[in-house]
Amino acid sequence: MQDLGISILFKGINFQRLLGGLWVTLRLALLTIGLSTVLGLLFALLMLSGRRWAKFFCRAWLEIVRFMPQLVLLYLVYFGFARLFGWDLNGEVSALIVFTFWGAAEMGDLIRGALTSIPRHQTESAEALGLTRGQVYQYVLIPQTVRRLLPQAINLSTRIIKTTALVKMINVTEVLKVGQQIIGQFYRQPDAAFWVYFVIFLLYFLVCWPFSLLARRLEKRWA
Amino acid sequence: MAEPILRVREIHKSFDSTGVLRGVSLDIQEGEVIVIVGPSGCGKSTLLRCINGLETVDSGEIWLRGEKISGRTRDLYRVRQKIGMVFQSYDLFPHMKVMDNLLLGPTKALGRPRQEVEAEALRMLERVGLREKAYALPRTLSGGQKQRVALVRAMLMQPDILLLDEITAALDPEMVSEVLNVVIDLARGGMTMAIVTHEMRFAEAVADRVLFLEDGHVVEEGTPEVFFHHPQTERAQQFLRSFTYASKRDKGEEQPKNNAGD
Numbered sequence A: 001m002q003d004l005g006i007s008i009l010f011k012g013i014n015f016q017r018l019l020g021g022l023w024v025t026l027r028l029a030l031l032t033i034g035l036s037t038v039l040g041l042l043f044a045l046l047m048l049s050g051r052r053w054a055k056f057f058c059r060a061w062l063e064i065v066r067f068m069p070q071l072v073l074l075y076l077v078y079f080g081f082a083r084l085f086g087w088d089l090n091g092e093v094s095a096l097i098v099f100t101f102w103g104a105a106e107m108g109d110l111i112r113g114a115l116t117s118i119p120r121h122q123t124e125s126a127e128a129l130g131l132t133r134g135q136v137y138q139y140v141l142i143p144q145t146v147r148r149l150l151p152q153a154i155n156l157s158t159r160i161i162k163t164t165a166l167v168k169m170i171n172v173t174e175v176l177k178v179g180q181q182i183i184g185q186f187y188r189q190p191d192a193a194f195w196v197y198f199v200i201f202l203l204y205f206l207v208c209w210p211f212s213l214l215a216r217r218l219e220k221r222w223a
Numbered sequence B: 001m002a003e004p005i006l007r008v009r010e011i012h013k014s015f016d017s018t019g020v021l022r023g024v025s026l027d028i029q030e031g032e033v034i035v036i037v038g039p040s041g042c043g044k045s046t047l048l049r050c051i052n053g054l055e056t057v058d059s060g061e062i063w064l065r066g067e068k069i070s071g072r073t074r075d076l077y078r079v080r081q082k083i084g085m086v087f088q089s090y091d092l093f094p095h096m097k098v099m100d101n102l103l104l105g106p107t108k109a110l111g112r113p114r115q116e117v118e119a120e121a122l123r124m125l126e127r128v129g130l131r132e133k134a135y136a137l138p139r140t141l142s143g144g145q146k147q148r149v150a151l152v153r154a155m156l157m158q159p160d161i162l163l164l165d166e167i168t169a170a171l172d173p174e175m176v177s178e179v180l181n182v183v184i185d186l187a188r189g190g191m192t193m194a195i196v197t198h199e200m201r202f203a204e205a206v207a208d209r210v211l212f213l214e215d216g217h218v219v220e221e222g223t224p225e226v227f228f229h230h231p232q233t234e235r236a237q238q239f240l241r242s243f244t245y246a247s248k249r250d251k252g253e254e255q256p257k258n259n260a261g262d
Helices: A005-012 A014-047 A052-067 A072-083 A093-114 A120-128 A134-169 A173-183 A192-222 B044-051 B078-080 B100-110 B116-129 B142-157 B173-188 B200-206 B224-229 B234-241
Strands: B006-015 B019-029 B033-037 B057-063 B082-087 B160-167 B192-195 B209-214 B215-224
Touching: A005 A014, A005 A192, A005 B019, A014 A052, A014 A093, A014 A134, A014 A173, A014 A192, A072 A134, A093 A134, A120 A134, A120 B078, A120 B082, A120 B100, A134 A192, A134 B100, A173 A192, B006 B044, B019 B044, B019 B057, B019 B215, B033 B044, B033 B200, B044 B160, B044 B192, B078 B082, B082 B142, B100 B116, B100 B142, B100 B200, B116 B142, B142 B173, B173 B192, B173 B200, B200 B224, B209 B224, B209 B234, B215 B224, B215 B234
Parallel strands: B033 B192, B033 B209, B082 B160, B160 B192
Antiparallel strands: B006 B019, B006 B057, B209 B215
């Protein structure tokens, strides 16, 4: 074979297979981001509830998540839970559990930070205008919270998208795994690995870049 | 005298068992401007905050136009619609243009039509010299400009009374007068106001009556002429002296008494 390595991507359905893998990645990431946002909101409200046990619980959760490598958590859930509780979790469900466990704590902390960063006199001056409690939230507090939160939440989201690559370690056939399968088929082609990984790199870039641009633009607009 | 627009009767307020207001009473007539002065921590700001319900009183009563407004929890927002308040910090809503800041209260709290309020807002902005900032974002405004907008925002609610809580305390000195001139203009227009301030010359210029508050009590009350030039109580005399400085060229008998007392 004298072709350039990149041509193998256009043989048969290889490129579609890669895109299929990318879809697995994205589906997992989007589900994680969605669940993390919902649970993160609960996390933030718990943390701000003023109850000592709730605060302790959230702090502990956050510390675990920050210090524990995600890969270890993945193995713990995928292999460990299967043995310990006899749960036969498939890779994608395990990954969703682990990434949501991580994402919810990080997102919760971001939401908490955004909520508490709004000065108290914003509430007071809105109240002084005779707005009801609900209107104060609707027109003054929530819009400002969202503005502070969105750029950071988007950055977290791109980190989640990138981190999903780890699931290939627990037998989920996402984009990286598909790439390796393709490389395996074309082992005679010495530069196959380079081109396949390069294209995967480009795919990740194309997915994450718009998010980053959006975050940066929002940050500028709302600074 | 006519029925006062605001009656405050013997209000008490403590934070963590420290008495901040210990039996303060005061009447304000329609169109009257009262200025409340006193050393920091004397309870002046707390008094204003009690009037519009940002703090609840421990005892005593507050009446607005014959209606008791203290001790409510439910429809406090209705009371606040009639009481304007401007604070020390620039408290415009940073995510809204000046005009949206101005429209929020009248359209959402009072349900007035947007176009009508917008026309009125433009007239008032013109009056305070900020017509060209109507559609700017607050962060492009100077501190003095923000406070003028905050005054317009409070006035557009057409309140029965306006409470001003040290509105120039956070401003650079050169911006103080542009804000206070607006207040004097409002006073001339007949607005009823209760003003807490550290600007003594402004207080003298704008007040119909001065209240000197210390340790949660009204220690002295009188016209600005009497209070500033012939204060009756020793405490008021000491307080007013703290605003003057002895010249370094003045040596001899007249010892400065800036730090006397306390």
